[in-house]
Amino acid sequence: MAIVxxxxxxxxxxxxxxxxxCEKHVDHTGKEFFCRYRAPSDxxxxxxxxxxxxxxxxxxxxxxxxxILDMAEAGEDITDLKPEYTTxxxxxxxLINNWFWNKQAWVAWNMVDLVDSLEDIYLTGTVGVSSKSVxxxxxxxxxxxxxxxxxESADSDATILDGIGSKAL
Numbered sequence: 001m002a003i004v005x006x007x008x009x010x011x012x013x014x015x016x017x018x019x020x021x022c023e024k025h026v027d028h029t030g031k032e033f034f035c036r037y038r039a040p041s042d043x044x045x046x047x048x049x050x051x052x053x054x055x056x057x058x059x060x061x062x063x064x065x066x067x068i069l070d071m072a073e074a075g076e077d078i079t080d081l082k083p084e085y086t087t088x089x090x091x092x093x094x095l096i097n098n099w100f101w102n103k104q105a106w107v108a109w110n111m112v113d114l115v116d117s118l119e120d121i122y123l124t125g126t127v128g129v130s131s132k133s134v135x136x137x138x139x140x141x142x143x144x145x146x147x148x149x150x151x152e153s154a155d156s157d158a159t160i161l162d163g164i165g166s167k168a169l
Contacts, residue, residue, distance in 0.1 A: 002028045003053045008045055017041050023049045025056055029084055060085040065094045092118070
């Protein structure tokens with residue numbers, strides 16, 4: 001994601017000597033971000049505005065990664081993901097890290113097919129997971145797929161214990 005323009009749209013001196021400042025930032029999608037604040041009279045607001053650009057960019061990436069994680073948790077199909085602020089690889093990396101490192105079974109449940117489709121070389125090279133961890137991950141995916149298949153074929157509610165947590169269905 002990139003901020004394509006930034007400008008000070010308000011810079012007015014107040015009665016107490018401070019300045020009322022409003023910045024406007026526009027990203028590559030056309031979304032506008034506004035930041036209002038009171039500044040001391042001697043603050044370089046242009047420098048402050050430029051420093052805020054990286055904060056807005058990081059916020060947008062973090063928000064998108066959280067949204068993608070929410071989608072995965074809800075069981076939505078994320079295989080054709082087209083992120084606006086990050087790369088698909090970073091989004092998948094974030095999902096894997098949230099599942100594998102935090103051992104969140106409910107995320108794993110919704111990601112079994114996606115994770116199973118990833119090549120080991122992607123996991124070790126791009127994501128940086130050790131070969132031993134990839135082996136452990138594959139074992140967990142196998143357990144989840146087995147559990148998922150048995151639950152999908154069952155007519156009643158069940159609780160699945162998958163070795164990394166549990167999920168009540």
